[in-house]
Amino acid sequence: MKQTVILLLLVVLCAFGTRAQQTDSIRISLLTCGAGNEIYSLFGHTAIRYEDPEHHIDAVFNYGMFSFNTPNFILRFTLGETDYQLGVNSYEHFAAEYAYLGRDVRQQVLNLTPQEKKRLFALLEENYRPENRVYRYNFFYDNCATRPRDIIEKAVDGSLLYSADMDVPVEGLSFRQLLHQYTESHSWARFGMDLCMGVQADRPINRREEMFVPFCLQGHFQNACIIDREGQQRPLVSEEATLVPIEGEDADGKSEGITPLQAASLLLTIVAAATFFGVRKRKTLWGLDLLLFFCAGTAGCILAFLALFSQHPAVSPNYMLFVFHPLHLFALPWMLKKVINQKKSRYMVINLAVLTLFISLWAFIPQRFNFAVLPLALCLFIRSASNLILAQKRNK
Structure with a gap:
């Protein structure tokens, strides 16, 4: 019709x-x-x-x-x-x-x-x-x-x-800044966009x-x-x-529920508490590592796919790949084997070094990151550090 x-x-x-x-x-x-x-x-x-x-x-x-x-x-x-x-x-x-x-x-x-x-x-x-x-x-x-x-x-x-x-070009005006302006009430949509967009989204337009x-x-x-x-x-x-005309509340009303930053902060609290318990009791908590690094690796595969193959103009290069990358997924079996046996994992050492640089240089990297990324990066940082601590205790 x-x-x-x-x-x-x-x-x-x-x-x-x-x-x-x-x-x-x-x-x-x-x-x-x-x-x-x-x-x-x-x-x-x-x-x-x-x-x-x-x-x-x-x-x-x-x-x-x-x-x-x-x-x-x-x-x-x-x-x-x-x-x-x-x-x-x-x-x-x-x-x-x-x-x-x-x-x-x-x-x-x-x-x-x-x-x-x-x-x-x-x-x-x-x-x-x-x-x-x-x-x-x-x-x-x-x-x-x-x-x-x-x-x-x-x-x-x-x-x-x-x-x-x-x-x-207008100083302070970028694609990301405009997207943030119109996604203020939709924190999860903003978080997803921030993950996928790279350096080009932050250039002055x-x-x-x-x-x-x-x-x-x-x-x-x-x-x-x-x-x-x-x-x-x-x-x-x-x-x-x-x-x-639309009377009353706009369609773009305030979003309800937990925000990405709140969810990431809660996860960081749980991971930090569990890691503290595991180090004291000399328990590896390898299941927690499996969950965290599997999720980080899966997210990394999506970001790498966008950066390498997508025609979208603002998804590459993306410094988020230093935190979430496919190697987490590919190296998972060998990494877990070391973790379970409380042996020093070279992958964990390298990951700890990369995350230390990322967190230290957060303010200087020419790409704006969603603040929810910081607690997530700290989760991976803590789990990498815990492996080294447990391996050192075992050697002693």
Whole structure:
């Protein structure tokens, strides 16, 4: 039924498009949608609305269409090979969906001339052709916010002038900093992102690069101006309105439950207490080592896979691999054999040295780490040190 509605809508658009664009009653707007609770919706959403009252057309062009049912979706997303596409829906259905999800929708009507509206609509039509509508999604550089920005800039008869210098890197502004800003209430999502992102996520970015976040794009459009070929200047946005207001608590409410830092601190307390008991009683607690190093090695395999094979631009290099790396997993049998027999493990010695450097140089490594990593690193540090202490006691 939904496909039928979309098909009919497209037929109407194609039938009346050329004639409809000749009147100035047409409005084209940028829609910015509020954040949701799913990880892919934490940063909001952007779409383009096309209104032609004369021919009863009210359509939304949406560059954020994807399907979890795509074969190997998780693997392709991990590798940075996710394909999104441009979809078209009626505004009525679009607004109803976001109202149901508890996400507000704000509109910025674009101050375009009839010729610019015609050009923009033609570009959208071209983008929606079957051979053009699918594109390779990139979270930072080519997403549902950057695509509308680029096509609007292309349609303007002249150039867009933003209020700030868009190409100069801003000190303190990075991809990670922006992600933190919009994941404040979702500590586990932030923790996962911090683990996967490497040094490139902490480099200074410019104002144009921050437009991958729909809310940043909305803010820059609010203060932007169009400079036409005659040098005349006019505001890009003629009016603003909230189309789908959300009353009460936002969808992006405070997360409940234990945070990653609290969980990691609790684990550190348990590991430290168990290790103190084990050293005093001369017990190896090899089961604890098996659990900790197996988990650390598994996490390391994921991080190494991302760093080596993923096309995501900010996952490599990643200094987190000094704490979580595949060698924990591969060396586990030989390491446990030494631990069980209370013999000195060379792997534990090397791991202790690496972790000592990592913790000591924490503030100087050119990558920001989630604070929950420190207790986790200390857990591995304590277990490595306990092996050396027990081996030394056995030798005596």
